[in-house]
Amino acid sequence: MSVLTRDEAQTRAELLDVHRYTIDLDLTRGDDTFDSRTLIRFAARVDGDTFVELKPAELRSVTLDGHPLDPEALDGNRLPLKDLTAGEHELRVDARMRYSRTGEGMHRFTDPTDGETYVYTQLFLDDVQRVFAAFDQPDLKAVFELSVKAPQDWTVLTNGITEQADGVWKAAPTPLISTYLVAVAAGPWHSVRTEHRGLPFGLHCRRSLAPYLDADADELLDITRACFDRYHEKFDEPYPFDSYDQAFVPEFNAGAMENPGLVTFRDEFVYRSAVTDTERQTRAMVIAHEMAHMWFGDLVTLKWWDDIWLNESFAEYMGYQTLTEATRFTDTWTDFGVTRKSWGYDADQRPSTHPVAPEAVDDTASALLNFDGISYAKGASALRQLVAWLGEKDFLAGINTHFARHKFANATLADFIDNLAAATDRDVHAWADAWLRTTGVDTLTPRIAPGEHGTCALTVDRAGSRPHRVAAGLYDRDLGDDGGQLVLRERLHLDLPQTDAHPIGKRPALLLLNDGDLSYAKVRFDPESFETVRKELSGLPEPLTRAVVWNALRDAVRDGELAPGAYLETARAHLPLETDLAIVQGVLAFASTYITDRYLTPEERPAALATLSDLCRDLIRRTEDGDNPGLRL
Incomplete structure (x- = not known):
């Protein structure tokens, strides 16, 4: 099967405007295959040749503008469309498609508990071709109109509201979305439904998990509503789709997928036994992360896969931040610091490291290699640093400009940076070059020099090239009756590189760089602070501060310094x-x-x-x- 190259995608996007897909799926044809009929309405800007992608079990027929094409012309996953003339066209494709048992395309699962069968799609990147014919690249957005025939006792979920008659489920036409975001989930789902702000909300799982979903439904819906409302406070653009369903599906390869209007989650998130509050927080963060994608990823979509960080880093940052602001989970950045950032640090110090925003991703196969701790955790850390540097007001102003300019369309890194720059006098382009086009982790080391009358001054050595806005936490020992605690005296806000010494008064028991974890960097300790950490770490008052210290110790071990x-x-x-x-x-x-x-x-x-x-x-x-x-x- 051929992978799509960046050059091929650009050439096709210059040639075509894709208007609408009308897709008819028949899920009643047996356990191994289903029928897929697709009508694509599109226009060619000039005369030329192109191709449509499809991976069928059997290609029955193809017609272009009413004229039959030879199904034998299918080469791998590409069906040539030769001698297109400028103007409007209709392509009809009738195919038999295979169900997947490995998580891509249309996955089919039979529950061993009760024998019930479920199917759902996972079309990310280039797997839409396993379900229907498509011009499969993110910048050829179109309207999708789905009709699904299913067994009588099944419910069919799609990107929008569906209506059922005689076993056929018809979905409302979508707004303009990318091919990889189309979603179908069908089976005898157990559902919990409600409404919020005039929109239907739903939770869905297989029937055998019904008691467990019901037990957590209030919590799940409360988190969903709280995040939904908080995003509407942050974003000027309202939620862009007509419903919001969350389906917990079996044998899912990822954690979740941001299909507009129908988010799919691995059904391990339907807890079947006692779990910790941290596990509940993780589930809540995934809910917040996927909802953020409704704007950044679904409303505004990357133009090509080199900008995948625009999807994932943004959703990662916004998920943690919004969960902290809108729910009872107020220490989410501690979890991020301990579990997610270490993922980024590890990936960024391997020979396979890459920039958050690579200059170019040559093809779809290469794009898959970039779904790692850099695109998620490092990118989210960079955005958190950007917010600390710009201020949240200017950051959100730039984000809302980005949404307004590119809604239901596609955007690039250059578009994103230009929109942020429009909201501030700071040089966002230089920041982006330093943070998003480079690799590796900077290291910050404090130097404390004694001064007159028992005072000290701080300088910071920076091994690396990025600017950092960080806090330096000054902690003194508690001399009260309880003792055993470290008390925050002050947090100094520093813009690095800093050449002048910064007065800090009397020497603290502990000086901690990057207190609050607002930047992405390894930090070291001066000798006296290191001894304090070894003896009194548990006496630090805030969990996020302790997380920064534990990360520093971890990095020191990894670097052979501890x-x-x-x-x-x-x-x-x-x-x-x-x-x-x-x-x-x-x-x-x-x-x-x-x-x-x-x-x-x-x-x-x-x-x-x-x-x-x-x-x-x-x-x-x-x-x-x-x-x-x-x-x-």
């Missing part, structure tokens, strides 16, 4: 006192997966495993005894 055993000793001393479960999980994961399994010698490993076992027993005991309520289920 002995693995020293990290494990610090975890043994302070993790039993930790109240944030995301931190506990992140530290334990690093300690077990990297420290004990990879970084220690065979001779050192038994003692390290014993230490880790003692640590876990201590955590469990303190949880059971009620000493650490933050870690309970």
